[in-house]
Amino acid sequence: VQLVESGGGLVQPGGSLRLPCAASGFTFSSYSMSWYRQAPGKERELVAGITGAGGTTKYADSVKGRFNIPRDDAKNTVYLQMNSLKPEDTAVYYCSVHTRYDYWGQGTQVTVSS
Numbered sequence: 001v002q003l004v005e006s007g008g009g010l011v012q013p014g015g016s017l018r019l020p021c022a023a024s025g026f027t028f029s030s031y032s033m034s035w036y037r038q039a040p041g042k043e044r045e046l047v048a049g050i051t052g053a054g055g056t057t058k059y060a061d062s063v064k065g066r067f068n069i070p071r072d073d074a075k076n077t078v079y080l081q082m083n084s085l086k087p088e089d090t091a092v093y094y095c096s097v098h099t100r101y102d103y104w105g106q107g108t109q110v111t112v113s114s
Helices: none
Strands: 002-005 009-011 017-024 033-038 045-050 057-059 077-082 091-098 102-104 108-112
Touching: 002 091, 017 033, 017 091, 017 108, 033 077, 045 077
Parallel strands: 009 108
Antiparallel strands: 002 017, 017 077, 033 045, 033 091, 045 057, 091 102, 091 108
């Protein structure tokens, strides 16, 4: 299993970013996918998740209405669309899947600052 995140960077408050996570090594469409984040000095937290096939989504209260987690099963890719970004969204963002084990990508840094 391999998960590769990209798309992070520096963005001003109120801006948007889209983070792709390219997956391989498993039947992507069959599995739920998740995005987590970890800010300095804080524990890793679940940001958003989407089920396989049915596409049911869930979001942390802190990002509801601002973030979206679409998936493209033809491209084996899940995205995190982040809008109306706030400084408190600054963190390393990780893509994750649970098959037989938990797998994580290497993470991508998102910094929201003016």
